[in-house]
Amino acid sequence: MVDRNERETDRPIPADTSRSPPEQFVEQANVSDPAIYDEFEDSWPACWERAADRLSWREEYDTVLEDEDAPFYRWFTGGTLNASENCVDRHLESGRKNHVAIRWEGKHGERETYTYRDLYVAVNEFAAALRELGVEAGDVVTVYLPMIPELPIAMLACARIGAPHNVVFAGLSADALATRMDAAGSEILVTCDGYYRRGDAFNQKSRAENAKLSLEADVRTVVVDRLGAQLPHVLGEDEWDYDDLREEFSGETVDPVARESEDMLFLMYTSGTTGDPKGVVHSTGGYLAHVAWTTRAVLDVEPEDTYWCAADIGWITGHSYIVYGPLALGTTTVMYEGTPDYPDRDRLWEIVDRNAVDVFYTAPTAIRSFMKWGEKYPDRHDLSSLRLLGTVGEPIGPRPWNWYYTHVGGEECPVVDTWWQTETGAVTISTLPGVDEMKPGAAGPALPGIGVAVVDENGVSVDPGETGYLTLTRPWPGMLRTLYDSDDRFVEEYWAQFSDPDANEWRYASGDTATVDEDGYVTILGRVDDVINAGGGRLSTMEIESAITDVDGVAESAVVGRSSDSGDTKIYAYVSTGGRSEANAELRRLILESVESAIGPIAKPHEIVFTPELPKTRSGKIMRRLLEDIANDEELGDTSALRNPEIVGEILTDRDGG
Numbered sequence: 001m002v003d004r005n006e007r008e009t010d011r012p013i014p015a016d017t018s019r020s021p022p023e024q025f026v027e028q029a030n031v032s033d034p035a036i037y038d039e040f041e042d043s044w045p046a047c048w049e050r051a052a053d054r055l056s057w058r059e060e061y062d063t064v065l066e067d068e069d070a071p072f073y074r075w076f077t078g079g080t081l082n083a084s085e086n087c088v089d090r091h092l093e094s095g096r097k098n099h100v101a102i103r104w105e106g107k108h109g110e111r112e113t114y115t116y117r118d119l120y121v122a123v124n125e126f127a128a129a130l131r132e133l134g135v136e137a138g139d140v141v142t143v144y145l146p147m148i149p150e151l152p153i154a155m156l157a158c159a160r161i162g163a164p165h166n167v168v169f170a171g172l173s174a175d176a177l178a179t180r181m182d183a184a185g186s187e188i189l190v191t192c193d194g195y196y197r198r199g200d201a202f203n204q205k206s207r208a209e210n211a212k213l214s215l216e217a218d219v220r221t222v223v224v225d226r227l228g229a230q231l232p233h234v235l236g237e238d239e240w241d242y243d244d245l246r247e248e249f250s251g252e253t254v255d256p257v258a259r260e261s262e263d264m265l266f267l268m269y270t271s272g273t274t275g276d277p278k279g280v281v282h283s284t285g286g287y288l289a290h291v292a293w294t295t296r297a298v299l300d301v302e303p304e305d306t307y308w309c310a311a312d313i314g315w316i317t318g319h320s321y322i323v324y325g326p327l328a329l330g331t332t333t334v335m336y337e338g339t340p341d342y343p344d345r346d347r348l349w350e351i352v353d354r355n356a357v358d359v360f361y362t363a364p365t366a367i368r369s370f371m372k373w374g375e376k377y378p379d380r381h382d383l384s385s386l387r388l389l390g391t392v393g394e395p396i397g398p399r400p401w402n403w404y405y406t407h408v409g410g411e412e413c414p415v416v417d418t419w420w421q422t423e424t425g426a427v428t429i430s431t432l433p434g435v436d437e438m439k440p441g442a443a444g445p446a447l448p449g450i451g452v453a454v455v456d457e458n459g460v461s462v463d464p465g466e467t468g469y470l471t472l473t474r475p476w477p478g479m480l481r482t483l484y485d486s487d488d489r490f491v492e493e494y495w496a497q498f499s500d501p502d503a504n505e506w507r508y509a510s511g512d513t514a515t516v517d518e519d520g521y522v523t524i525l526g527r528v529d530d531v532i533n534a535g536g537g538r539l540s541t542m543e544i545e546s547a548i549t550d551v552d553g554v555a556e557s558a559v560v561g562r563s564s565d566s567g568d569t570k571i572y573a574y575v576s577t578g579g580r581s582e583a584n585a586e587l588r589r590l591i592l593e594s595v596e597s598a599i600g601p602i603a604k605p606h607e608i609v610f611t612p613e614l615p616k617t618r619s620g621k622i623m624r625r626l627l628e629d630i631a632n633d634e635e636l637g638d639t640s641a642l643r644n645p646e647i648v649g650e651i652l653t654d655r656d657g658g
């Protein structure tokens with residue numbers, strides 16, 4: 001006899017089904033009382049004390065929020081604390097010194113474990129070394145390291161002595177590193193000899209040296225030896241070996257410097273509309289309170305958990321949810337150096353299985369790959385340790401959502417689709433997994449204490465289901481404080497569009513478009529600016545275009561995003577050569593090389609379309625919208641405003657032919 005219920009679950013899941021959080025999850029969830037929304041609402045902004053009070057403060061703060069100088073908001077003022085002390089020392093004091101802090105999984109199967117005590121020793125020794133190298137509170141330390149334990153150690157050592165870190169994603173180019181060091185006025189660099197990339201030993205140190213050549217400042221450099229005999233290197237003047245330094249300062253401790261709540265913990269460069277990357281400034285108290293609170297309330301992490309965020313620490317996701325959030329809670333955070341498909345496509349599930357991972361957090365682009373590869377890979381492993389799944393970085397459609405829920409979570413783990421940005425510091429939109437219904441495809445409502453509105457160009461809220469601009473209507477603790485050295489640009493980029501300064505009403509423009517439904521659930525549609533989300537990070541089309549036009553023989557270029565069938569965004573470059581050129585293989589090679597060297601391999605266009613001219617309006621502006629539509633195979637609107645409408649036909653022929 002066929003069990004009817006069983007038959008039911010065999011049927012494909014309708015895309016728009018909403019799901020309740022599994023009961024056994026709710027029973028143990030860190031947050032399970034729906035009253036939390038009202039409690040936060042009724043006591044805003046004091047509600048955020050709940051987050052701040054989970055931290056160890058040297059001096060208690062006296063004001064939760066100061067808004068006199070909006071939009072330069074100040075959180076938990078009067079308080080002092082140290083992030084390294086919160087992420088390391090206090091867990092030693094609470095008797096958890098032998099609890100594992102970091103479980104590192106190397107690309108080739110190497111493994112390292114740091115207990116909180118080990119982490120304490122490493123952070124202290126490296127902090128002592130940095131001091132000896134002349135680093136003082138307030139000096140910006142640039143860290144250009146791949147996913148090895150020395151990366152979080154360096155970050156925490158900086159935090160310990162009050163030196164803001166400036167982590168540059170290891171896959172970015174020498175030029176990108178130089179630009180970021182220069183903009184931040186940073187004269188100290190922590191890097192490594194090299195690392196494994198696609199199986200090869202890749203020379204990171206030579207890239208760092210190239211960057212230094214273009215900097216005016218004398219840069220002191222610490223080099224971590226990742227590859228040993230695989231890639232021998234010699235140290236030059238003003239260069240120190242990380243292990244030698246550790247040994248020299250072996251056993252030394254450094255008192256964590258008491259930092260004002262508003263002191264900068266770190267800065268992180270991210271792409272904006274123009275070619276100049278923006279130096280997003282994060283504070284100490286508000287940032288740490290917000291990331292620790294969301295790690296607990298949204299990702300449901302507990303100190304006893306083994307938690308894995310499969311992102312790179314070189315982007316904000318890793319800062320907040322591999323390093324600061326989980327370590328502030330005293331949990332075990334997994335750090336993985338490799339890729340999901342090496343040595344095989346079940347690598348991640350093998351790691352989940354072997355480490356009995358409780359909570360797993362990744363990006364939709366990875367989930368779409370898993371789905372493409374098929375369920376046989378997760379099926380090979382015991383994933384029953386998992387309790388909650390998370391996603392971040394792009395919209396996740398109902399299909400990949402349901403695949404993740406079913407084949408990774410075994411229909412027993414809630415999935416949180418968390419919306420946030422480098423600028424928001426921590427999650428701002430998501431369901432609370434122990435409270436809310438999940439709606440696959442929609443991120444969820446604003447978190448308690450967060451204000452969200454989807455508005456038209458005049459700032460008026462649109463009706464449910466209508467597309468509008470996603471704005472945040474209230475300040476929040478993890479918010480960026482400014483753009484490094486550019487207060488004006490900070491106001492211009494994020495606040496000018498929807499605020500009314502005369503009425504002292506401030507509204508944050510996220511740069512995303514979205515819809516909101518009757519229940520307040522937000523569905524993210526995409527970005528409004530010229531930014532492409534790819535490879536876990538954010539790329540500026542202008543930056544890519546300028547690398548392309550650097551190539552001899554290129555007259556102009558326009559770069560747009562194309563959503564591929566798999567849902568990933570591909571980079572599409574239109575290049576005009578100023579005339580008709582047929583054999584462009586060489587030019588293509590030079591373009592790819594130039595983009596790789598200016599930004600990094602993640603920015604290389606997937607498609608290059610050569611054209612005698614770019615389509616332009618009569619006033620000479622490139623019609624990007626049109627190029628986007630062409631890239632996305634969409635119906636083309638009215639082209640009569642073009643100065644050169646005939647070019648559209650040529651591009652279409654080129655595209656379809658090539």
Ligand code: WT7
Binds near residue numbers: 393418423
């Ligand atoms: C942009 C921010 C912060 C995490 C990593 C990216 C997009 C982020 C979601 C989501 C739809 C999302 C937005 C946002 N994004 N999370 N859950 N659903 N889109 O940080 O590089 O600063 O990029 O990522 O477009 O603006 P980022």
